């Protein structure tokens with residue numbers, strides 16, 4: 001063994017990148033989250049070879065100032081939180097300051113960004129280092145091109161699934177982001193071939209239609225409930241409009257798509273015996289709550305969260321869904337009586 005020494009920043013970036021950037025879909029998730037945090041109303045995403053050869057994410061958000069571009073690509077540098085208090089009051093999708101540094105550690109990055117001036121900047125990063133920066137005329141917003149993902153981490157390349165599976169994961173994450181932000185227009189293409197386009201008219205049912213098709217969306221029931229701690233809103237399918245997996249259930253906590261088995265189960269439990277065995281509904285369940293009740297700082301991908309009052313929320317979800325489905329049954333029953 002050699003003596004203890006500090007790792008180079010390239011190496012620590014690569015180690016950290018392993019947690020944040022698992023696959024091409026993670027790059028797209030992180031770049032879209034940045035675009036959303038920057039207040040974008042339009043986000044365009046294109047990829048080649050399931051994202052391994054190239055990913056492009058273009059937004060019309062706030063842009064990054066020329067003198068902040070180096071910081072933006074530095075690990076643990078962020079404009080989103082300052083103090084310990086902020087860490088427990090997260091109002092943005094990002095806050096760890098890891099994504100751009102991680103992406104630049106495992107891919108080549110070309111960025112054009114403009115905060116609304118005549119000129120923006122164009123910069124290129126390779127192996128975590130900036131190799132070029134120049135002024136360039138460009139529209140307000142940010143366009144990031146990520147090339148040759150995992151070119152320097154062959155083990156990660158091997159771990160990836162088939163091209164089809166990786167593309168499915170990309171589509172899935174963009175769908176979920178779009179459901180959390182119906183006011184934003186998302187356009188996802190695979191080498192210019194359209195896979196998804198949402199209108200961005202701030203209409204959840206329309207966004208659901210863009211994703212699941214009009215047939216599913218038009219029959220979904222609106223749900224709404226409020227308690228002192230939580231506000232629940234969203235759309236759920238009727239018990240006869242189902243699929244064989246839970247993948248069509250989207251749980252959003254303060255617009256963030258999260259994976260939480262217990263709360264997804266609460267959604268299913270709300271259907272009770274109305275669901276056939278092995279069948280699961282379409283559901284988009286948005287929960288607004290005080291950020292103080294959610295700890296997002298559990299895992300680098302920010303998809304797992306810890307919730308105070310989780311049991312209370314689960315009960316409220318079950319009740320809300322049961323009542324929404326019960327109300328329509330009642331409608332149908334009284335129609336039959338007449």
Ligand code: ADP
Nearest residue numbers: 034038072078079094095096097098099100142
């Ligand atoms: P985080 O999102 O956790 O802050 P990132 O590494 O993803 O960390 O981004 C670093 C910083 O770069 C962000 O805090 C933000 O200020 C800036 N940034 C990144 N992407 C964009 C974008 N698309 N538009 C505007 N600013 C951006």
Ligand code: MG
Nearest residue numbers: 030034094099
């Ligand atoms: Mg980010």
